[in-house]
Amino acid sequence: MSAPVPEVGRLPAAVLRPATANVFETTVEQLATAIRLGVFVDGEQLPPERELAERLGVARGTLRDAIAALRDSGLVTTRRGRGGGTVVTYTSPEPGSKPTSRRGAALADALDFRRVVEPGAAWLAARQELSADQRTWLVASADAVREAAQDTGAHRIADSRFHLAVATLSASPMLIESVTRAQAVLGEMLAAIPVLPRNIDHSCDQHDAVVDAVLRGDDDAARAAMEEHCDATSALLRGLIG
Amino acid sequence: MSAPVPEVGRLPAAVLRPATANVFETTVEQLATAIRLGVFVDGEQLPPERELAERLGVARGTLRDAIAALRDSGLVTTRRGRGGGTVVTYTSPEPGSKPTSRRGAALADALDFRRVVEPGAAWLAARQELSADQRTWLVASADAVREAAQDTGAHRIADSRFHLAVATLSASPMLIESVTRAQAVLGEMLAAIPVLPRNIDHSCDQHDAVVDAVLRGDDDAARAAMEEHCDATSALLRGLIG
């Protein structure tokens, strides 16, 4: 291999990734993301501590610390005793009301990443044999976004739930994780900057196009529809990143 | 939201992911992956411990433990003193000589995931303003694969280096990580099952098509070429997963 000198350090620099969070921080982030994306909605109860700790693969003490942090952030409340547990109290903030700590480069990267993994998930979802229940769920998820059009916060939650639903139907754990990550950053961006209301009607049509293609099993159409949808959001947000 | 009952547990089950590795294990895996994929090739020296620990975001003690594990696996040797360090001794194993511990479902998922993220990375790479050095590097990476055609082990390394090069040129950390993960699993699969030699000539042409499209800045062509390439490998491997 007669590669020029600059190549020597390229792959290591690109591939080696620093760990940036410990177990506690990772647990907080995973739960906070799940709550902010509507995996658990306002008023909904998280699984019991023992179950949740096992599911997340962490010690119960660590999970308790994480839940305490969520409590401090106002995302949940807890009550002890039978019938008690951890209940979500989070509602999506008004756009523009929460600054994000992420840098512009990371935001742009997440938009690029999203542009790849969300259409990919839609493409794969369209190739799955979907049950009647799954089909019903997908349609209901899209309907829920439309129904929440008048309430900015609820709309945000319903929107991310819709995207997660598409990803879930891909039945690919790796893609679900990727879409979740992309949605988490998107949620941060949208909370940090105002959303133009006129985009909402158009995005419901784009959702419907995705749903239609997935239900028809047309993978290329599903991907194209989701690409169009991501591009529309992306164009809106890139102008604001700088 | 009038969703049916099954929907209540769908998102949490899909989105909540258990932690499966501790810091030591993660470090071992990251280094082993980098070595197995050719980020550091046989005879090449890893960065000094102190630097590597900082780059990976772990304590030096943990890194030393990880390097000891790599030593035990025969991937590296170490020498103390000035001019010393950790040197890679890994060469790609003969196909079919190393069983994989991953399950069929995880393998299939990785193939699906790869089918999404590698074309996506090629698409994004084609949209980048590439320097002359980067272009030279990309071409050299593809050439290296062709030159290694007679040596199965070296070919495997050159092939994964080519794919990582494409991902690196996407300039998207999130996509680079995703492609790395996909390549890691692919490498395991290929090490576990024999490769039919007749596929090699064809894949170099597919590489060239990717390179050509990326250099021309044709994002759709880059993506299509990489899709075709991934599909060819995938078809070969899926028949063997079961």
Added chain:
DNA sequence: ACCAAAAGGTGCACGAACGAACCATTGACG
């Protein structure tokens, strides 16, 4: 009203991971 079960709350011992300091080896250079 009482009991049992669900669920959060607490404490403890141990191992993992951390950061810092120091030691030993090795080789380049004057």
Added chain:
DNA sequence: CGTCAATGGTTCGTTCGTGCACCTTTTGGT
């Protein structure tokens, strides 16, 4: 040959994370 710097090797005290056992609170059911 001696010195110094690079690099791996070792030790130590602290914090984090773990698994386990036990306690307290609360409520549903009898």
